[in-house]
Amino acid sequence: MPRVIKPPEIRSAELLDCAQRLFFERGYDNTTVNDIIREAGLSKGAFYYYFASKEALLEALATRLARDSFTELQPVLNDPSLDGLGRLNALFAGSRRLNVELAPHMRRTFFVLFRPENLALFHRVDQAARELAMPIITDLLRKGRDEGIFDVPDPEAFAEMFLQLRLIFRDVMHRALLKAEQGNIDEAARLLDDRLRLYGIAIDRLLKLPDGTIEAAQPGFARAFLEAGP
Amino acid sequence: MPRVIKPPEIRSAELLDCAQRLFFERGYDNTTVNDIIREAGLSKGAFYYYFASKEALLEALATRLARDSFTELQPVLNDPSLDGLGRLNALFAGSRRLNVELAPHMRRTFFVLFRPENLALFHRVDQAARELAMPIITDLLRKGRDEGIFDVPDPEAFAEMFLQLRLIFRDVMHRALLKAEQGNIDEAARLLDDRLRLYGIAIDRLLKLPDGTIEAAQPGFARAFLEAGP
Structure with a gap:
């Protein structure tokens, strides 16, 4: 041959x-x-x-995994009809939509990435995602500040804090997936929905918006994500 | 013998x-x-x-490292003369004092813990520190809420977010230490002081306090920490 x-x-x-x-x-x-x-x-x-090495391959894989999700969200970021708040909410809505559309794949990916023996892999994927997201979030915060919508003392430092804060979902998601696997879908959905709501409030407060302005959570999202087959 | x-x-x-x-x-x-x-x-x-294994030893070591710093801060947490805000500010003051007192050791520890080949070690120390800190911070937030000082929708979830947010200093500290090692003490101190100030503002906002209420930063701290000999 x-x-x-x-x-x-x-x-x-x-x-x-x-x-x-x-x-x-x-x-x-x-x-x-x-x-x-x-x-x-x-x-x-x-x-x-x-x-050059298994490490180098890991780095390339992490960048690819991170880039895939950002490519899907790009249209929202370039939508000229949206202001800072509209863009941020559209980003959360797009991320929820992607998570439900690709739910079985995403659940498996999260489950694997959060396993202790994959700490290095998780860390690399997170690094790659941060590097891609930093300029995007910084720019979003700066524009929102210039529009007078967000109160942000330092867009770059706040972007770093936002990206750090989202990592609470590493642990929350892991706990929710374990509960779901054990058949406690109600409890799993409640945990995930609740933490998304509180995360949204945290973002509101960091930007000095009234509680409930940023729509990180959406009724029914957690259940849809946890139950979408196969 | x-x-x-x-x-x-x-x-x-x-x-x-x-x-x-x-x-x-x-x-x-x-x-x-x-x-x-x-x-x-x-x-x-x-x-x-x-x-039982090198892993088990790592876990014990992580717990010991985490416990050492908490033991030092315990008196502040038990001081009945302080309200929630006083306790939180005293906690930051105590942590700064410890960092300056033990500066050479702390700098070396941070430098080592943040090295890529020590990701597993860092992760374990962070986990152990979180497990120790979670009930303390949750309790502090709950008391402060009951005193009407903090606005906290969910003390436990907010404690998790606080502990997550503090990890921005993994990267910030690493960058500051590298700058200091290259002789750029001014730049290193500015970076560290500035991020501590912004971190304090983030905590203020999460608790719905006016910007500048929480004293995470203090003039001269970063320089003292970076320069304290040997």
Whole structure:
């Protein structure tokens, strides 16, 4: 059988697909470069042509995972009809919509990323997401401040705090998914909805908006996210 | 030479001391159980008598590091003359005092804990600190709410958010320490002071207090912390 020649970007995407599948199945720490090349049907030389190390592959994978979700939310950020508050609420609404649309995949991803043996993977994905999100959120806060809607002493520092604060959902989501897995869907949905509501209030207060202005929560969201099949 | 018999709590404390020294020098991931027993002059059997695994030792070490700082701050929390706001400000003042008093040790600890190869160690210390701090902060917020000083919709959820938000200092402190190491003390002190001030404002706003009520920052603190010898 002649060797199939593929363009490098296809090959590296395939390697990332294989690695993602293995990391999700066994955990990052339990997957070796040998496992990945075996799964991808490539030589070690070919692997190292694309990635200097397993770490470098992890970094590329994290960036890809982070970029995928941002690409979906981009239209909202460029919508000229929205002011700062409209953009921020549209961002939360878009993120909820994506989470429900892709619920089974997202639940599995969260479940895997929050496993202790995947701490390094989670950390990288979070880093990559932060790097992508920082200029976007900073810009959003600056524009909202210039429009007189947000009271923000320092858009960049506040963007950092917002991105930090969202990480409470690492633990909250993990607890909710565990409850859901044990059949306590009501309790799981209540926890997730409640924390989203309180997170929205925290954002309101940080921007000096009245409680309930930012719509991080939405009735029925948590249940839809936790129950959407398969 | 007769074998020295020591009580188990002394032995396990010595093992923790050895492990801490090695983790700080080489990183957690680069230290093996063999390294630790060689340094401590103990057998493998003795090690496993005290700790089921390197992970279990890490957990014990994290709890000890976290508990040490809380013990120092305990008097403030039990001071009956303080109201919620007084307690919170005293907690920040106490934490600054400790950081300056132990500055060389704290700087080295932070520098080591924030190294990428010590992610697991950092994570465990943070977890242990959270577990200790959660009931304390929740109680502080609940009392302050009952006194009519803080506006807190949910003391437990807000305590979680506060503990999450403080982690912006992982990155801020790392950047400040790097700048200081490169000789840019002015810039390092400005960054740290500024972020402490903004963090204080964030806490004010989350509790619906006027900006500047919570004294997380204090003029001269960052410089004192960064410069205190040796």
